[in-house]
Amino acid sequence: MRLAASLLAVVLMLTASVCAAAESTYHLHPQAVAKDTYVFIGDTNFFNPANGGNIVNTGFIVTDAGVVVIDTGPSLRYGQEMRRAIAEVTDRKVVKVVITHSHPDHFLGSQAFVGEAPVVSGAATVAMIRDHGQELAGNLYTLVGDVMRGTEPVVPEVFDTPAETIGGHDLHYYFLSGHTDSDVAVFDRTTGVLFTGDLVFFRRALTVPNANIPRWLDSLKVIEGIPYRHLVPGHGPVPSGRQAPAETRAYLLWIDKTLRAAVAGGLDITEIYRIKIPERFRSLAIVGEEFQRSVGQMVPRIESTALPVVGGAP
């Protein structure tokens, strides 16, 4: 009898711990970067079941009129846990959710905010999520697994407001592009915090599945012209100085130049995979893995214009 009781106790304990684990998958802890401003810093690895897709930085600004959320993470569960973590900082309502761009780790938590606040983004992001949101969610499900359960894409509303004041915070929105067809950067002039989305990566190799490198380089110039005091990159830690955009630019210039030279020099993609990454980039998180992915994405695009047309339709 006593044995049965202690067994029951063990079973109950196990159940409790399993439930607790289910309640907090991502263990999100808001990190303060400035007054009223918090970020959730994600893993710098690629998507995997262990990180549940949390490879992303999201954030929020607590204003007198309510909370402004920047990006919502990779899954419904992330969005819900993010919402709970925000509630531990403030009991104010969320009044606006800004999605920086259409990559799945940045917008698939939006369901957790529907009904509470409008979810907004740039026109090209809205079109991409409307037309391909299900595919993007499906791909991520394949990569990270069951933690995605219940996740459905939320199509944001298009917004193009250049600036507004919310609860004493002077917010400026920069409608840029280059990492994708629409990348919104959010600058809070009141605190000096700039959320760059994935236009800036820091100490983490960048990703290029939808990149337009000339436009990305132009956007980096705009970012460097913003008088920010703290920069929150899309991936990687929050830097203490202003060096992050230059780091992103250096890698972009290198990979673009190198892959173009490789195609112009006659190399096949399987040979290009073997190009050595220069010493100065080797400390970037998962640079080996991301270089391989970037080669696979960029080389066919470069080939489509670099190889001379010799016949058939012009």
Place this chain on the structure above:
Amino acid sequence: MRTRSLCLLTVVGLLAGTSLSAGEPDPLGSVNWEGVRDYAFGTAPVVFDDKHVILDVPRKVEDGGQVPVAVRVIGLGDVREIVVLADLNPAPRAVTFHPLLAEPRLAMRIKVNEATAVRAATLTSDGVWHVSGANVDAPGGGCTTASASQSAQSWKTQLNRVQAQVWHRIDNGDRLRLRIIHPMNTGFVTNIPAFFIDHLVVKTAEGRIVAEMAPAEPMAENPTITVDLTKAGSSAQGYVVEWSDTDGNQGSAKIAPARQTLAAEGRL
């Protein structure tokens, strides 16, 4: 007791497996190896040989529609034919390549319909197939979703556009890289019939055939192919490529002779 009978069962199973399958067991453990072997090689002898048949393919891909594959055969003498296969594709054979006056190597991109063993096989003059391969992890649907140009309808205006360039390989023959706009529809997508380039030859400008291949359903959309010619197969006058597809469309294009030297990957 229960453990012992399980062990016995396993032993019996292994013995049965050995006696049923002719030849060596598949080092990749593919469930479709025997089917693919019979389909591709019939009753010809097959050896697993990754010392002489070098297959370069990523172990994991995000886009099953564009999987880079390079095959190199070294030290086997006279190579008659090279075949690239993906075991679990609805049609496994991606290409049959006759090197003729080309080096026994070929690079291209293929479609895989799911995670699968990808193999390269080469037939030597003694009638033996030498096979090597690797397991490639891939998302589903590489052969059973519409090609990008099919979806965008862009192939209709660009069909048969050819892009090509030739480079000198130092102390060696020429390298030819070729890209032909073609949707390469597999026929495994509802309401989109099979439509792919199934024959391609490379000739010197003087008209000598130096390489020939038969692409098939799994060759990726807009085939992008790299062929290295031997010195004997190279021409200072340039080349002509000719091809035809399953609808009977034919095309040909002249390619200017090499003007620059192939880059070395280590120098980039």
